[in-house]
Amino acid sequence: MNDETIAGIEKEITSFIRRIILSEKRMDGLDRSTYVILRQLASHGPAGVKKLSDDLQLDSSTISRQAAALVQKNYAVKEPNPADGRSYFYQITDTGKKELEANRERRYGRLRYMLSEWPEEDRKIFGELLRRYNEGVEDMNDQ
Amino acid sequence: MNDETIAGIEKEITSFIRRIILSEKRMDGLDRSTYVILRQLASHGPAGVKKLSDDLQLDSSTISRQAAALVQKNYAVKEPNPADGRSYFYQITDTGKKELEANRERRYGRLRYMLSEWPEEDRKIFGELLRRYNEGVEDMNDQ
DNA sequence: CTAAATGGTTGTATAGTACACATAATAAAT
DNA sequence: ATTTATTATGTGTACTATACAACCATTTAG
Numbered sequence: 001m002n003d004e005t006i007a008g009i010e011k012e013i014t015s016f017i018r019r020i021i022l023s024e025k026r027m028d029g030l031d032r033s034t035y036v037i038l039r040q041l042a043s044h045g046p047a048g049v050k051k052l053s054d055d056l057q058l059d060s061s062t063i064s065r066q067a068a069a070l071v072q073k074n075y076a077v078k079e080p081n082p083a084d085g086r087s088y089f090y091q092i093t094d095t096g097k098k099e100l101e102a103n104r105e106r107r108y109g110r111l112r113y114m115l116s117e118w119p120e121e122d123r124k125i126f127g128e129l130l131r132r133y134n135e136g137v138e139d140m141n142d143q
Numbered sequence: 144m145n146d147e148t149i150a151g152i153e154k155e156i157t158s159f160i161r162r163i164i165l166s167e168k169r170m171d172g173l174d175r176s177t178y179v180i181l182r183q184l185a186s187h188g189p190a191g192v193k194k195l196s197d198d199l200q201l202d203s204s205t206i207s208r209q210a211a212a213l214v215q216k217n218y219a220v221k222e223p224n225p226a227d228g229r230s231y232f233y234q235i236t237d238t239g240k241k242e243l244e245a246n247r248e249r250r251y252g253r254l255r256y257m258l259s260e261w262p263e264e265d266r267k268i269f270g271e272l273l274r275r276y277n278e279g280v281e282d283m284n285d286q
Numbered sequence: 287c288t289a290a291a292t293g294g295t296t297g298t299a300t301a302g303t304a305c306a307c308a309t310a311a312t313a314a315a316t
Numbered sequence: 317a318t319t320t321a322t323t324a325t326g327t328g329t330a331c332t333a334t335a336c337a338a339c340c341a342t343t344t345a346g
Contacts, residue, residue: 002263010247049324059305065303131155136257193293203294204337
């Protein structure tokens with residue numbers, strides 16, 4: 001395997017992360033973690049702290065507080081699980097959906113702009129390689 | 144432009160960032176910011192708080208504290224700038240270099256492992272697309 | 287020579303996170 | 317059926333990374 005390629009990728013990945021985090025901080029709207037939880041609730045349906053913390057790989061205390069913040073902002077409601085007195089379901093509200101959608105659009109907009117000069121073929125490949133990379137990291141983390 | 148492609152990329156990018164940050168937290172060794180500063184000192188030579196904060200796009204107070212931590216750990220030394228009594232140069236030490244190198248190797252190792260099944264061609268393309276993407280974000284941020 | 291700008295530090299604040307512990311509820315074991 | 321273990325959640329505490337504002341010392345400009 002070519003070592004220069006690895007070095008290049010490593011360098012680009014660190015920039016990539018720094019830049020994105022930076023540019024997100026400047027963007028108004030939901031912060032990353034709120035966005036991620038909200039997106040999870042929207043795409044995978046209501047879930048409790050446990051499930052979210054498993055799926056998002058965050059400590060349950062973290063999720064617990066963040067979920068409470070979502071409720072606080074009326075982005076989600078918390079309902080008891082009728083089948084288990086210990087647990088709850090957080091469900092995204094219409095406000096939450098709207099907020100999520102607005103944010104998603106902002107994110108998409110930035111992406112679209114950034115990729116506007118790219119050939120569609122390259123965009124496809126980029127998405128595909130990222131996906132494959134993520135798969136790899138996931139497997140590695142799960143070991 | 145195909146909206147599904149955008150949506151896919153957006154989703155993969157958020158995973159990408161979450162996973163990497165996660166997996167870095169598990170890794171022992173330097174944390175991201177220390178690594179980034181140290182790498183900067185190694186590759187661009189001695190620099191003061193101002194320069195580092197410009198280059199890395201972090202607040203000078205942040206750099207100031209982190210640089211102090213580097214000195215504390217003997218990864219860098221702080222020397223007055225003979226030409227300007229207000230400013231200093233942080234210079235990476237041998238210990239710092241060794242630490243940086245060890246970390247870099249760990250990072251490369253993980254990467255190599257993760258990309259070991261990829262065709263070299265795809266690795267090249269991945270690096271190239273990341274680079275191009277970063278260029279785009281940089282331009283956008285600088286606006 | 288005084289006034290403005292600059293490089294750096296420190297005080298304070300916030301977000302995001304984890305770990306350890308507490309509590310309540312369910313499930314398992316005897 | 318009663319005790320014990322496990323589980324889902326929440327809270328106290330702590331740490332890291334970060335920014336902004338206020339400040340000091342020094343340099344540069346008018």
